[in-house]
Amino acid sequence: MSFANIPSEDKQRVVSELSAIKADFASRGWFAGTSGNLSMRVGPFSPDEFSFAITASGKDKSQTTPEDFLFVDQSGQPCETTKLKPSAETVIHCEIYRLTGCGAIFHTHTVFNNLVSELFWGSRSVPVEGVELIKGFNIWDEEAVINIPILSNFADVPRIVPEIADRMDSRIPGILLRKHGIYAWGQNAFEAKRHLEAFEFLFEYVYRWELLKKSSI
Numbered sequence: 045m046s047f048a049n050i051p052s053e054d055k056q057r058v059v060s061e062l063s064a065i066k067a068d069f070a071s072r073g074w075f076a077g078t079s080g081n082l083s084m085r086v087g088p089f090s091p092d093e094f095s096f097a098i099t100a101s102g103k104d105k106s107q108t109t110p111e112d113f114l115f116v117d118q119s120g121q122p123c124e125t126t127k128l129k130p131s132a133e134t135v136i137h138c139e140i141y142r143l144t145g146c147g148a149i150f151h152t153h154t155v156f157n158n159l160v161s162e163l164f165w166g167s168r169s170v171p172v173e174g175v176e177l178i179k180g181f182n183i184w185d186e187e188a189v190i191n192i193p194i195l196s197n198f199a200d201v202p203r204i205v206p207e208i209a210d211r212m213d214s215r216i217p218g219i220l221l222r223k224h225g226i227y228a229w230g231q232n233a234f235e236a237k238r239h240l241e242a243f244e245f246l247f248e249y250v251y252r253w254e255l256l257k258k259s260s261i
């Protein structure tokens with residue numbers, strides 16, 4: 045189905061869902077200095093043909109305007125004529141959709157996700173052991189241990205893409221870019237938000253636990 049044939053109510057629903065989530069994340073201070081980007085898929089999916097709404101590049105994401113989102117295709121090219129530029133990191137969203145067929149992807153830069161990405165860069169993953177919120181990823185094992193992948197960060201964004209397929213763990217709905225931020229995804233916006241919140245909780249937990257272990261108390 046071409047983008048033009050996707051019902052306009054579906055496109056409007058996606059934009060209004062994304063807009064509400066953007067305002068929510070902005071209220072938590074998750075878009076410092078225009079960082080972060082959000083996307084949500086619309087219409088049918090096949091790995092080589094899909095479309096999604098994504099935040100326009102370089103905007104102050106704490107503001108709500110009629111020019112916050114545009115629709116792009118599986119290559120990150122705008123589906124309609126627009127003066128808006130898609131996120132500079134659109135190719136990362138394209139690759140995650142292609143590999144997972146997920147419905148929404150949220151990216152944030154926080155101090156905790158940046159700190160743990162550097163703290164555990166040596167092992168290329170953040171270990172989390174037995175914390176209840178691991179269940180937020182639908183992992184229900186008693187005392188589950190997970191390792192959240194950390195990938196290299198490059199200023200030339202397309203260089204980041206090949207590592208995604210290599211490092212993605214099918215149990216873990218996210219990847220961390222070194223000293224950059226987290227990409228979390230889910231089947232829909234509700235699930236992607238739950239995953240992002242779980243990641244951020246776990247990153248703060250791990251960071252504080254590492255500090256506690258090193259302190260004398």
Ligand SMILES: CSC[C@@H](O)[C@@H](O)C(=O)COP(=O)(O)O
Nearest residue numbers: 078079080081101102103131132
């Ligand atoms: C201004 S710092 C953040 C950017 O370099 C980038 O990492 C980011 O998350 C936002 O880029 P954007 O093009 O607005 O989607």
Ligand SMILES: [Zn+2]
Nearest residue numbers: 079080133225
């Ligand atoms: Zn970013």
